[in-house]
Amino acid sequence: MxxxxxxxxxxxxxxxxxxxxxxxxxxxxxxxxxxxxxxxxxxxxxxxxxxxxxxxxxxxxxxxxxxxxxxxxxxxxxxxxxxxxxxxxxxxxxxxxxxxxxxxxxxxxxxxxxxxxxxxxxxxxxxxxxxxxxxxxxxxxxxxxxxxxxxxxxxxxxxxxxxxxxxxxxxxxxxxxxxxxxxxxxxxxxxxxxxxxxxxxxxxxxxxxxxxxxxxxxxxxxxxxxxxxxxxxxxxxxxxxxxxxRGARAYGEIAGYGASFDAAPRHGGQPGLRRAAEVALADAGLEPADIGVVFADGSGSTEQDGVEAATITSVFGAGAVPVTVPKTMTGRMNSGGAPVDLACALLALRDGVIPPTINVRTVDPAYEIDLVTGTPRRWKPKAALVLARGTGGFNSAMVLRAAG
Missing domain, CATH: 3.40.47.10 (Thiolase/Chalcone synthase)
Known part of the structure; x- marks a missing residue:
């Protein structure tokens, strides 16, 4: 393919x-x-x-x-x-x-x-x-x-x-x-x-x-x-x-993608972010252990952060993968936010460093995630998962990995 x-x-x-x-x-x-x-x-x-x-x-x-x-x-x-x-x-x-x-x-x-x-x-x-x-x-x-x-x-x-x-x-x-x-x-x-x-x-x-x-x-x-x-x-x-x-350098490969939609709770709908993440991993032919970092959507809403944290821990395990939200430095940019996260993920693959989530002092212990805060973290580049959620119930996930 x-x-x-x-x-x-x-x-x-x-x-x-x-x-x-x-x-x-x-x-x-x-x-x-x-x-x-x-x-x-x-x-x-x-x-x-x-x-x-x-x-x-x-x-x-x-x-x-x-x-x-x-x-x-x-x-x-x-x-x-x-x-x-x-x-x-x-x-x-x-x-x-x-x-x-x-x-x-x-x-x-x-x-x-x-x-x-x-x-x-x-x-x-x-x-x-x-x-x-x-x-x-x-x-x-x-x-x-x-x-x-x-x-x-x-x-x-x-x-x-x-x-x-x-x-x-x-x-x-x-x-x-x-x-x-x-x-x-x-x-x-x-x-x-x-x-x-x-x-x-x-x-x-x-x-x-x-x-x-x-x-x-x-x-x-x-x-x-x-x-x-x-x-x-x-x-x-x-x-x-x-x-x-043509001799071009590739930052990385678009390896996997998944999307889902949250039906309204009044109709029995459940959050679908986990499904999007699992579909993206399957599309890439990867296991959760193959992912070295998650670029989270990072809503800033207690309810939505809880849903995303639950997704990450259910897919990877509690504290099993570094998580980061570099958009704490830019704000949420609507349709521009996730592409910037993709750029961050590709540059993280290139340089072997995970960018930080700034200003967060105390991660809610109920979330059980390993949030990269304060300063960048070195990593041995593997694949990266980018998560994004949109107002109205849209969920998407994309896996990037180093180009072969």
Whole structure:
């Protein structure tokens, strides 16, 4: 069966632009979480976010694209450029029909949409941008990446909040197995505007603390919800033989994937995260003992953290595998969160080090997990499991291992 490998990484995160800057900051435990700066959040109960700093689209994109695109698309386009450069892919490397795009979206271009609605009600319809017709759409990142890089193979988008980021990469693997040579995949989101803020607040899971060091504490006895973030990662997924033939370096293989859905408890539904993890392991042909680290979803909600911890201990045993939540440094980035975790896992495989979960002081002993806190931990790279959960009951799991 055709093997899909990741040959390029592009990361735009609150604690670093570009995968190497992001990775260095992550290993140092540097957080990008702080008070919201892009709009006045003082009137809201939640006032912290992980904002991508110093990102000037003029430095990364053609000027003609900037008025057409929302910030989330600008971040995705920049990350796609960085990923292709990292992979050494040039125009003409592959036929345009042999390349596709599969990304995840959750919020869409809410910041662009809010601005244009303000124009509509404040100035009149003649002041609404014609680009509103697509800039707000959660599928626009796939379209813009496809157009910018002449990728005329299959394109699509997955909407599953955090879980959607893994679903999109799984679809990239499917399309590689169907004959494509290269697929751009991952996700990026940004909704740090009043419209997006109240949408996130409706989920009742946002932390209301103002101390960035105590606001987002997954698996801690003092957990109090999560902090939202913006950004994400775009990955170059290639057919392994094609990548090898052009002399490309592979960070790792997409070895296994599983997904499930939590039916509503009122209908007798049970959490399905364990099923997703077990399917991903079976798909990879691996046993639990073959996994050397779990990158957890890390909800920050006591109830959801309990479900995830129970999943990890039921699959691996109590304290049997290191667990980490590096998104404590970025906030939860919707569809961009899991792709960033994939980038972390691939870099952990490359460098033999597990990034830490910062700020967590006391792991709830009831969870019985070995959470990597404080500083990075050395490990002998084996396979890594990435877990992701999305609002509404979505669960996804993905296994990565070193490329053969």
């Amino acid at each position: 055709t093997t899909a490998v990741v040959t390029g990484l592009g990361v735009a995160a609150p604690n670093g632009l570009g995968h190497e800057r992001f990775w260095s900051a992550t290993l140092r435990g540097e957080s990008g979480i702080g008070p919201v700066r892009r709009f006045d959040a003082s009137r809201y109960p939640s006032r912290l976010a992980g904002e991508v700093p110093e990102f000037d689209p003029d430095e990364h994109l053609p000027k003609r694209l900037i008025p057409q695109t929302d910030r989330m698309t600008q971040l995705a386009l920049a990350a796609a450029d960085w990923a292709l450069t990292d992979a050494g892919v040039q125009p003409g490397t592959y036929d345009t029909e042999q390349m596709g795009v599969s990304t995840a979206g959750a919020s869409g271009g809410l910041e662009f949409g809010q601005r244009e609605l303000d124009n509509l009600w404040g100035k009149g319809p003649q002041h609404v941008s014609v680009y509103m017709s697509f800039a707000w759409f959660y599928a626009v990142n796939s379209g813009q990446i496809s157009i910018r890089h002449a990728m005329r193979g299959p394109a699509g988008v997955f909407v599953g909040d955090q879980a959607g980021g893994l679903d999109a990469v799984a679809q990239a693997r499917r399309n590689i197995r169907k004959g494509l040579r290269l697929v751009m995949s991952g996700g990026a989101d940004s909704s740090l505007c009043p419209y997006g803020w109240v949408s996130r607040m409706s989920g009742t899971q946002l932390s209301t603390r103002d101390d960035p060091n105590r606001a987002y504490l997954p698996f801690d006895v003092d957990a109090h919800g999560h902090v939202p973030g913006e950004g994400g990662a775009i990955l170059v997924v290639e057919d392994a033989d094609s990548a090898r033939s």
